[in-house]
Amino acid sequence: MGTVSDMLEWPARRRDAHRLADEDLMLLLRDRDARALAVLYDRHGGPAYSLAYRIVGDRQVAEDVTQEAFVSVWRTGSTYRAARGSVRSWILAIVRNRAIDALRRAAARVPLGYDDDRAMEAEPSADETDRDALRRDDARTVRGALNDLPRDQAQVIGLAYFGGFTHSEIAGLLGLPLGTIKGRMRLGLEKLRDSMDDVIA
């Protein structure tokens, strides 16, 4: 009782789950088919863990964040709306929120120096392998776009997205007016978007 195979009503679906598109897996998830969650993890668990690790900077916490996020995907899959974005974006948004929450919990206990360079640089990782060339190419494109941004714009975007800081906290960190911070966020995002358009075109 309670095993994956026990819960499957349609053996054909189980056999084919790996061939289904993400959006179709979400339909299986709504039917409480745990196999769909396993396939979603196989597809997006790596990027999810990488993002969590990037934000919290600790492997154990990143594991916990990833686990919380995928259990949340399992429980709230029926609230996913395809019209509002891809499944991966939806999952990664959950991961990001959980990771920022973990930072908050940790920060409540441990006041320590914050290295603001870490928040904006996608540091090369020792465990980067050739295994996922496609993902790395994608990463290179986005990282290239980030690197092409003026440093002050990349900095505020990194502090907000990966550091979880609000614009007023960033203004305090950098000693700059709020309007300057928000203006840099907008200019940076617009440039990122334009450079992605170029890549697609």
Place this chain on the structure above:
Amino acid sequence: MSAHDHRPWSDELAAYALGALEPHEAAAVEGHLVDCARCRAELARLAPAVERLPASVAPADPPRELRRRIMDAVEADAAGAPETSPPRRPPALRRRERPAWRSRPALGLALAATLALGFLGGAALRGGDGAPQRTTVRAQALTPAPVRAALVGGDGSWRLEVARLPPLPAGRVYEAWIRSARGLAPSTLFVLSRDGRARVPLPDGLRAGEEVLVTREPAGGSATPSSPPLLRVRA
């Protein structure tokens, strides 16, 4: 409205898309978005840039046993048992202390994050709400079920707190709607936590006199209600 008038909103939208606004600021943006097609379009143009940010992260490999842990937790959840491997208490992180945190709008991605993580909300529906500056408006049940719900909020930021809604059949989800002079607009989709509660953010904003309704809909939500409302509450 001229381009000049809109510049402050553009800056605000970028911070919103990055999840970098304080909750009351995010609520103001969401209120504006309800009325402003131009800003909705602008946000929809910025969102993909934010969504691509995770791709810039250096790949890190999760340990192989993490998949097993997650599937164990999911199967335990499916069987109605407590999670077998609850997340460990996180160890200390290398971070600076930051000011008091509040729950913030989930990334603000084109309102993409309008999911109500009901199981997060521990404290729904305390009889007398302790927080003095918050307003609580009790909902009217439109079904024989012992529904209890209330709107909690103020300052343009509202959420619906729900207890004792009937459990959802498979493939169904609860959908909150906002009824205004302009008609009925879909708002947040939500499911219930195991104790039958949910905390439902209403990011599309709410004005005095507008009503929130809740119906049961097919998973993924509907554009118009397909079942009679279960409860109603007026802001």
